[in-house]
Amino acid sequence: MNFVPNTDSQKEQLLARIGVKSVEDLFEDIPQEIRLKRSLNIRGGMSEQELVKQVQGLANANKTVEEYSSYLGAGAYEHFIPSFVDQLLLRSEFYTAYTPYQPEISQGTLQAIYEYQTLVCELTGMDAANASMYDGASALAEAALMTGDATRREKVLVLQTVHPEYREVLKTYLPPRGVEIIEIPYQDGVTDFSVFEAALQEDVAGVILQNPNFFGSVEKAEQIVQLAHAKGALVVMAVNPVSLGLLKSPGECGADIVVGEGQAFGNPLNFGGPYLGFLATRDKFVRRMPGRIVGLAKDKNGKTGYVLTLQAREQHIRREKASSNICSNEALCALAFTMHLSALGKTGIKELAYLNLQNAHYAAQEIGKIPGMSLAFSGPFFHEFVVKTKAEPAMVNAWLLENKIIGGLDLARFYPELDHHLLFCVTETKCKEDIDRLVARLGEIQ
Numbered sequence: 413m414n415f416v417p418n419t420d421s422q423k424e425q426l427l428a429r430i431g432v433k434s435v436e437d438l439f440e441d442i443p444q445e446i447r448l449k450r451s452l453n454i455r456g457g458m459s460e461q462e463l464v465k466q467v468q469g470l471a472n473a474n475k476t477v478e479e480y481s482s483y484l485g486a487g488a489y490e491h492f493i494p495s496f497v498d499q500l501l502l503r504s505e506f507y508t509a510y511t512p513y514q515p516e517i518s519q520g521t522l523q524a525i526y527e528y529q530t531l532v533c534e535l536t537g538m539d540a541a542n543a544s545m546y547d548g549a550s551a552l553a554e555a556a557l558m559t560g561d562a563t564r565r566e567k568v569l570v571l572q573t574v575h576p577e578y579r580e581v582l583k584t585y586l587p588p589r590g591v592e593i594i595e596i597p598y599q600d601g602v603t604d605f606s607v608f609e610a611a612l613q614e615d616v617a618g619v620i621l622q623n624p625n626f627f628g629s630v631e632k633a634e635q636i637v638q639l640a641h642a643k644g645a646l647v648v649m650a651v652n653p654v655s656l657g658l659l660k661s662p663g664e665c666g667a668d669i670v671v672g673e674g675q676a677f678g679n680p681l682n683f684g685g686p687y688l689g690f691l692a693t694r695d696k697f698v699r700r701m702p703g704r705i706v707g708l709a710k711d712k713n714g715k716t717g718y719v720l721t722l723q724a725r726e727q728h729i730r731r732e733k734a735s736s737n738i739c740s741n742e743a744l745c746a747l748a749f750t751m752h753l754s755a756l757g758k759t760g761i762k763e764l765a766y767l768n769l770q771n772a773h774y775a776a777q778e779i780g781k782i783p784g785m786s787l788a789f790s791g792p793f794f795h796e797f798v799v800k801t802k803a804e805p806a807m808v809n810a811w812l813l814e815n816k817i818i819g820g821l822d823l824a825r826f827y828p829e830l831d832h833h834l835l836f837c838v839t840e841t842k843c844k845e846d847i848d849r850l851v852a853r854l855g856e857i858q
Contacts, residue, residue, distance in 0.1 A: 423435070474683070475818075477490050477681065477818070477841075479816065480816045480818050481816065481817050481818065481846055481849070481850070482817075482818040483817070483818060483819060483820055483836045483837055483850060484818050484819070484820065485628075485821070485836075485837025486575070486796075486821045486835055486837070487548070487575055487626075487673060488673075488681055488684065489652075489675065489676045489681075489795075489837065489839060490839055490841050491654070491677070491839055491841065492840060493678055493679075493748075493752060494752065497678050497751050497752055497755075500751060501744060501747065501748055501751075505520055505521075506521075506524070506744060506747055507744055509521045512706075512720065513720070515717065515718065515719045515720070521743065522718035522719065522720070524743070525543045525718075525741070525743060526706040526708060526718050527754075528541075528543070528746045528747065528749060529542070531750055531754070532690045532692050533692055535653055535656050535753070535761075536656070536661055536662050536670040536690075536692045537664050537670075538663050538669075538670050538694060539692075539693070539698070540692065540693060540694075540695060540698045540701070540705065541690060541692035541693075542691050542692075542702065542703040542704060542705050542741075543703055543704040543705060543706055543741040543746070544674070544688045544690060544703070544742045544743065545690070545702070545703055545742070546687075546688070546689055547673060547687045547688065548575075548578065548650065548671060548672050548674075548687070548689045548690075549575070549577060549578045549580075549673075549689070550585075551671040551672070551689030551691045552581065552582065552671045552689075553578075553581050553582050553585035553586070554671075555620075555648040555669040555671045555691060555693075556568050556582055556585070556591070556618055556620055556648060557585065557586070557589060557736070558618075558646075558697060558700045558702075559645070559648060559668075559669070560589070560591050560617045560618070561700050562646060563617040563618070563645070564617075565617035565645075566590055566615075566617065567591070567594065567616050567617060568582075568586065568591060568592070568593055568616065568620060569594050569595075569596055569608070569611055569612060569616055569645075570593055570594070570595050570596065570620045571595075571596045571619075571620065571622070571631075572595050572597050572598050573601070573602060573603060573621070573622060573626055573627060573631065574621065574625065576626065576826035576827075578650065579593075579595070591617070598627075600789050600790055600791060601625075601790075601791055601793075601798065602625065602629050602630075602631050602632070602791055603621070603632070603636065605635075608639070609639060612643050612645065613643065614643055614644060616640075616643060616645040618640075618645055618648055619636060619640040619645050619646075620647075620650070621633065621636055621647070621649055622649070623649060623650075623651060623659070623662075624652055624655055624659075624796070626835075627788075627789060627796065627797075627835065628793040628795065628797050628798070628835070628837070629789055629791050629792070630659070630793060633649065633660075634660075634665045637665055637666040637667060638666070641666065646668040648667070648668070648671065649662040649665070649667040649669070649671075650670075650671050651670060651671075651672045652673075652676065653674060653677060653690070653753075654677075654764060654768060654795075655765060655768075655795075656761070656765070657762045657763075657764055657765030658765040658769060668693065668697065669691070669692070669693045669694075669697065670690075670691070670693070671689060671690065672689070672690055673687055673689060674687065674690045674745065674746070674749045675687040675688065675745075677748070677749040677753050678745075678747075678748030678749045678750070678751055678753070679745050679748050686742060686745055687742070687745060688741075688742035688745035688746050688749065698722070702736030703736070704720055704741055705720070705721050705722050706718055707720075707721030707722075709721075764840055765794075767839075767840040768838070768839050768840055771838045771839065771840065771847065772793065772794065772795040772796065772836075772837070773793075774838075774844070774847060775797075775838045775842075775847045775850065775851070776793075776836075778847065778848070778851045779799055779836070779850075779851060779854060782851065784802040785799055785800065785802070785854065786799070787799060787800070788830070795838055795839055796836065797835075798823065798830070798833050798835050798836075799834045800832060800833050802832065803832075804832070805820075805824070805832060805833070807857070808834065811853065811856070812853055812854075817849070817850055817853060819834065819836075820836040820837070821835040823835055
């Protein structure tokens with residue numbers, strides 16, 4: 413065990429203290445037939461210069477959106493991030509901070525989280541938000557559990573236009589808690605209202621929708637909320653935060669709980685993570701929220717201070733009665749979200765959302781002119797849209813990749829009925845020339 417830094421004499425002292433003769437004695441319970449009988453296939457020590465070269469070589473095997481033009485979305489989005497965001501995140505008090513249990517020495521971290529919560533509430537139209545969660549999928553599952561706890565019902569309706577991987581997480585979380593999941597099909601890219609209304613009965617705890625949905629289509633959110641509330645069910649709405657620069661907020665639509673993936677603000681794609689989930693709700697459901705909440709307080713001298721509030725939570729006491737096991741937060745990712753959104757401001761987020769909308773609609777219009785390709789759905793959409801193609805999606809994407817373009821998502825992976833369909837995403841990072849190049853390459857395939 414050359415990687416153990418103890419000297420031979422130190423090893424002897426340690427072994428004598430714990431009462432064994434050799435290190436092998438510590439592993440005597442492991443059967444010989446499953447032990448590795450050779451040395452690990454690990455290269456010997458390297459100098460710093462050698463190590464840097466090797467790591468750079470490994471990194472260069474990855475293809476990034478700096479080198480390739482990407483039109484892949486489906487929950488992780490390429491957006492321009494102002495350079496100051498990463499620079500400020502390098503401050504040691506931010507990237508080394510952990511749990512702010514001692515408010516007297518954690519005021520900076522607590523204030524940053526408080527500002528994040530405030531922005532999420534303003535963006536979503538909700539009354540309270542928690543201190544961020546692991547990702548959008550787990551935030552959605554926690555929100556679904558909240559509906560059951562609040563209504564004492566054990567059935568949720570989930571629209572099939574909700575992100576399929578989010579629905580997989582729901583299937584992991586809910587059935588062990590005795591909650592039945594009923595999926596509602598779609599028609600023309602949005603909810604099939606005839607099936608939805610038939611399934612919406614008095615025993616439904618919550619209705620879960622995504623708007624814009626997984627296909628990028630805009631759902632009739634207000635109508636869904638009205639129908640759900642008429643049956644006493646709560647509504648959980650998953651949203652793309654960028655879209656809220658143009659669309660009505662979930663609060664204005666009447667939603668009870670709002671969740672989403674916050675990666676779009678301040679956080680690069682990072683090959684899949686880390687990201688952060690946001691969760692916000694109305695006042696009457698605050699005590700059912702998982703995770704932490706930072707509150708504004710006054711000390712005995714009347715000075716403003718920040719503290720963790722509603723402390724009778726699952727990470728502190730009554731664990732057997734906890735509604736959740738979430739007991740941490742993505743504070744650094746949430747700080748990036750806060751800085752980016754603060755820099756945009758009310759006007760900036762509207763302009764950003766409009767650029768996304770405009771670019772996507774231009775791309776959809778031009779792709780729809782290509783022989784053998786057409787838009788799959790007729791309704792309004794935000795910055796994602798589905799294209800039906802006569803050519804094999806795998807062939808389309810392979811050709812685009814050869815031209816340093818990352819194509820759309822093959823939807824047959826999640827929706828077998830959508831064979832020969834691709835989900836494209838276009839954000840503000842693309843200019844007209846980029847989109848025209850994509851259209852030209854797609855035209856060559858046909």
